[in-house]
Amino acid sequence: MNIRDHDEYAIEFNNLTKVFGEHTVLNDLSFKVHRGKITTILGFSGAGKSTLLKHILGLIKPTSGEVIVLGRDIAELSELRIREFRKKFGMLFQYAALFDSLSTFENIAFPLREFTKLKEIEIQGKVGELMKAVGLAEHSIHKLPSEISGGMRKRVGLARALALEPEIMLYDEPTTGLDPITTKMVNDLIKETAKNNVDKRMTSVIISHDVEATLKISDYVAFLENGQMVEHLPVNEFRKSQNPIIRRFLEL
Ligand SMILES: Nc1ncnc2c1ncn2[C@@H]1O[C@H](COP(=O)(O)OP(=O)(O)O)[C@@H](O)[C@H]1O
Numbered sequence: 714m715n716i717r718d719h720d721e722y723a724i725e726f727n728n729l730t731k732v733f734g735e736h737t738v739l740n741d742l743s744f745k746v747h748r749g750k751i752t753t754i755l756g757f758s759g760a761g762k763s764t765l766l767k768h769i770l771g772l773i774k775p776t777s778g779e780v781i782v783l784g785r786d787i788a789e790l791s792e793l794r795i796r797e798f799r800k801k802f803g804m805l806f807q808y809a810a811l812f813d814s815l816s817t818f819e820n821i822a823f824p825l826r827e828f829t830k831l832k833e834i835e836i837q838g839k840v841g842e843l844m845k846a847v848g849l850a851e852h853s854i855h856k857l858p859s860e861i862s863g864g865m866r867k868r869v870g871l872a873r874a875l876a877l878e879p880e881i882m883l884y885d886e887p888t889t890g891l892d893p894i895t896t897k898m899v900n901d902l903i904k905e906t907a908k909n910n911v912d913k914r915m916t917s918v919i920i921s922h923d924v925e926a927t928l929k930i931s932d933y934v935a936f937l938e939n940g941q942m943v944e945h946l947p948v949n950e951f952r953k954s955q956n957p958i959i960r961r962f963l964e965l
Pocket residue numbers: 733738756757758759760761762763764765
């Protein structure tokens with residue numbers, strides 16, 4: 714298959730339109746995500762942020778237009794290839810979506826058991842490394858998700874997302890519903906994760922409505938409104954945007 718150049722941009726949306734019934738959620742949207750950077754997509758609730766993210770994963774197909782991820786047109790991949798391709802992504806959503814009946818260790822080991830041929834001893838080593846990378850203490854290793862705090866669960870979710878060394882990390886409202894201290898912890902962790910993987914040029918895409926945190930951790934900010942990216946700027950320029958929609962959003 715034809716693999717396009719993706720040295721500069723990890724993800725490209727070209728004239729993407731998505732219609733649900735009579736509702737046009739994404740309307741001829743074109744937007745490129747810089748490789749190796751943190752990009753946050755802001756927008757009001759219902760703007761279509763999660764819909765956009767699902768296109769990256771091939772969970773939703775475009776009504777028209779194309780989505781190029783790491784140089785590949787997602788529409789050209791078979792269901793089997795897409796499943797394989799998803800190993801290149803790490804995901805952390807609002808709910809960490811851990812397996813309730815599995816310990817910290819088993820949750821993190823899950824993708825390693827599922828998708829690699831690592832031996833048990835290697836899995837143990839890898840889980841240990843991942844726990845360290847996200848700041849999980851030894852003593853949580855045999856605990857169930859219900860026995861650790863919300864912040865710790867996020868760490869487990871992040872460690873699991875990082876297990877297969879993803880090229881792209883996707884975060885959908887990772888701090889929604891968390892208290893301010895845990896929110897700060899998660900945001901620091903996102904930033905730290907990107908920094909630790911900068912040599913691998915890991916790309917991070919965050920969907921959020923948490924403006925303050927976004928402005929602190931992002932390299933680029935894009936704003937989705939009426940099915941289009943109405944602004945896409947380096948973070949410092951975004952702050953100064955005179956676009957009235959963005960001013961209204963920033964001043965909320
Ligand atoms: N599978 C679907 N079927 C029908 N409508 C959907 C579907 N997914 C999302 N929508 C609609 O698309 C719009 C955008 O949703 P979403 O992408 O979840 O917004 P956001 O994440 O920005 O809050 C909403 O009006 C939502 O109801």
